[in-house]
Amino acid sequence: MKDVNCSYCGNEEALAAFGVFACELEYSNLYVFKEQSHLGRVIVAYKDHVDDFTDLNEEERNGFFRDINNVSTCLKKLYNPTKVNYxxxxxxxxxxxxxxxxxYENDPFEFGTTFEMNPKRKFATEEELAKLVEELVNGLK
Ligand SMILES: [Zn+2]
Incomplete structure (x- = not known):
């Protein structure tokens, strides 16, 4: 099931406003967030247009959270953050x-508090985004 207006259903214009596609996961797709105040910020979106994880069956829900777990483990290996917020x-x-x-504890920006959805503080360049995608894709292998 897809929604043509949805950033995560293939509407490239809507997606381009904030993110770039990185790769497919087993139950999800991985996107890099263009605003990179927090190095390695990404989005894991479920493969289908469902509203909430309560709409999934147990296998799908476990698969979605396994994807999130794998990406978080990869982020920790690649960038060594103090914590990952979800x-x-x-x-x-x-x-x-x-x-x-x-x-990152050594970066006082928003450490110890809730992250802003889009602080519009540090946008990654095309080269930086490509590097992040490459590091994530390789790190998830
Ligand atoms: Zn969608």
Whole structure:
């Protein structure tokens, strides 16, 4: 099931406003967030247009969270954050996804507090985005 207006269902214009596709996971797709105030910030979006993880069966839900777990483990190996924050907000969108936001104690920006959805502080260049995608794709192998 797809929604043509949805960033995670193939609407490239909508996606380009905030992210780039990195790779397919078993139950999800991985996107790199263009705003990189928190190095390694990514989004894991479920492969289908479902509203909430409560709409999935147990196998699908476990698969989705396994994907999130694998990506988080990869982020920790690659960038050594102090913590990874997770955000699942869907008030206006209706496609299940999770923000993974690495936090670094040596960077005081938003450490110890909730991350802003889009602080518009540090946007990655095309080269930086390509490097992040490559590191993640290789790290997840
Ligand atoms: Zn969708």
């Amino acid at each position: 955000g699942m907000y869907n008030d206006k969108g209706h496609h299940l996804h999770c923000h993974l936001v690495p936090k």
